[in-house]
Amino acid sequence: MGSMNDLVIPSDAFSHGQIRSKIWLSENFAVWSKKHLSPAKSFELHWYGSWVGIGPLLMLSRNELKFHKLNLFDLNPENLATSLKVLDFWRCESVEITTQTIDVNEHRPQPGPHQIFVNSACEHMAGSSWLKNIPEGAFVLLQSTDMKHHEHINCAENAVDFINKYSPWLTVLESSQIDFNYPDKRFSRFMLFGTKK
Numbered sequence: 001m002g003s004m005n006d007l008v009i010p011s012d013a014f015s016h017g018q019i020r021s022k023i024w025l026s027e028n029f030a031v032w033s034k035k036h037l038s039p040a041k042s043f044e045l046h047w048y049g050s051w052v053g054i055g056p057l058l059m060l061s062r063n064e065l066k067f068h069k070l071n072l073f074d075l076n077p078e079n080l081a082t083s084l085k086v087l088d089f090w091r092c093e094s095v096e097i098t099t100q101t102i103d104v105n106e107h108r109p110q111p112g113p114h115q116i117f118v119n120s121a122c123e124h125m126a127g128s129s130w131l132k133n134i135p136e137g138a139f140v141l142l143q144s145t146d147m148k149h150h151e152h153i154n155c156a157e158n159a160v161d162f163i164n165k166y167s168p169w170l171t172v173l174e175s176s177q178i179d180f181n182y183p184d185k186r187f188s189r190f191m192l193f194g195t196k197k
């Protein structure tokens, strides 16, 4: 029997593809942040569709950049409650963590200095209002996939389609692709890093 102190996490969150995608995100962001972001500054990180918090856990753990605040956004309040437990290490390391149960397409972030927005679940998000509403000049890191799945309502067909979908609002600085070949399925994930136009 579980208790109130137990975590409830779908096993897919720990699947090879999910964890590989987030390690890949973290490794690339570590390189790109050294190239484009100042280590002298402290950053505020906003994570759209943060799920159970494993993306931010890995990204912060693999990065030398300083973060003072992490804002998590998800439609599912239980995911956000789990994220706070998964990310408790970073709270103890003086990163202020906030959560908001919201459709990110309805969210209007305030302009501010040194902001980074991550959406590693673009395939789950209808339209692009969530991107249009991000303040000009903020750093943006996006991931999507061509994997067909009933919850993937906005897949990218390929890397070019992914860039075409989001580049009207993004000055693209970096892009990357990773291919997965499992015995039962093949798919790719695409990633973009840039600044909001």
Ligand SMILES: C[S@@+](CC[C@H](N)C(=O)[O-])C[C@H]1O[C@@H](n2cnc3c(N)ncnc32)[C@H](O)[C@@H]1O
Binding pocket: 018, 048, 049, 050, 051, 052, 055, 073, 074, 075, 076, 079, 102, 103, 104, 105, 119, 120, 121, 124, 125, 126
């Ligand atoms: C299955 S998970 C993420 C998969 C992705 N590979 C990742 O790890 O980032 C998708 C998450 O996005 C959230 N989500 C989907 N649409 C959303 C929206 N419009 N606004 C906020 N959160 C959303 C879901 O509640 C879920 O927690």
